[in-house]
Amino acid sequence: MTHTNIAAGTHTHIAALIANYQCSHCHSTTSLSLTGTTPALTVHHDDDCPVLAGTLPAAPDIARAATT
Numbered sequence: 700m701t702h703t704n705i706a707a708g709t710h711t712h713i714a715a716l717i718a719n720y721q722c723s724h725c726h727s728t729t730s731l732s733l734t735g736t737t738p739a740l741t742v743h744h745d746d747d748c749p750v751l752a753g754t755l756p757a758a759p760d761i762a763r764a765a766t767t
Contacts, residue, residue, distance in 0.1 A: 712765070713738040719764035722757070724749050 717729045717740055725745035732739050744751035750760070 710738050713740055716740045716761070716764050720760060721764070722748060722750055723760055724755060725751075 713731060717731055720729050720740065720742065721727065722742065722744055725748035727745070728743045730741045730743070732741050749755040750757050
């Protein structure tokens, strides 16, 4: 598996994204990482995932996770 990083707002927002994000194209998992003091959502996609390859956008899955 490889990953993509998505930096976003507060710790609360990141925690919600981690709890709710699921790539609709693979069996991804999520984790929290810090870049200095900035929290970041790390998404571990399957190697053959079209979102990871950049063929399809992650935006719909992110929007769904943010509003769940």
